[in-house]
Amino acid sequence: MINISPDIIEQAQNGDEESFALIVETYQNPVYNLCYRMLYNDREAEDAAQETFWKAWSNFSKYDSNRSFSTWILSIAAHHCIDQQRKKRVPEVEIDETMEEIIPERTPLPEDDVIRQEEELRLKKMLAQLSEIDRAAILLRYWYDFSDREIAENLSLSESAVKSRLFRARKSLAQLWYERSE
């Protein structure tokens, strides 16, 4: 995971906008990616990522500099996306419909792009079958290398709840191919 110099964080914490812009530049990709994987919509992911940085900026005093900054900012993003996801609660049929939209039928694509889009679709299906919190837990664990304890702290869960959520999520991930290969 990328890291930023403590000096810049301290300057930003003291209200320096330019230092904070540097932080935004450094963390835009992981934050946006997490938001995108949680919400699966460009517009919403952009809004959620911007909101994440705004929340970080206006609550910077709450950041404990002894802890990892990336853990802090990603947990703000995860929390925000879980809330957003709960607000919209798309019925499952609709999810399936929007999923098919990802592959446009009109123009034939170069093979690499076709493969990439197929992979995207597969990932989207995998993540779509998990609840918001399970999805956030899986993303934080396997994409951002959070430990059980970090996930627990950042999603306001107990460590044993994280363990059982990850267990359940892994089970459903392991069964997805089962169904597809049968």
Next chain:
Amino acid sequence: MNTHEEFERWILEEEALSPEETQRLSRHIAECESCRTLQENLNQNLAFIKNSSMIKPAAGFVARWQQQLALRTKEKQESERIRLILGVLGLMSVLSISSCLVIFSPGNLVNTGLRLSNLLKLVAINIHQLKTMLSVLKIPLLIFSAGSVILMIVYVLVGALSAVTIKRIRKGA
């Protein structure tokens, strides 16, 4: 002797197993197809998630952040100002209402009425001296009318501001 379900749990749990347990698990996986598929699927799917590419935001994210920051900072300041004004207005309203309550409370009503009638009597008696009286009363009268005008403005402002705030909140929601 472990049951098939226990092996399944071992596969899904990701807890570290002892060398002896690892051996038992791999022996079971060699002969149980369902556990073998489970482990393969899990490993492949997790590897797939780990290796999938990062989606990046549209170019110019930082510039958009800077715009948002300017905009939101302004909004925050404005809403703080409105909150301050509303607070002061609220305090003023409470004060004016409570002073009205004191002046026109039943206990003081007689007193207030007496004073008013005394004043009227005085006016009636000294009607020819009204001019002199008015000059004496000029400053209190001025203060009184200015006060009522300010009070009216205050109430209009309170109304307008709460309408604006409600609109803002609705827009936000």
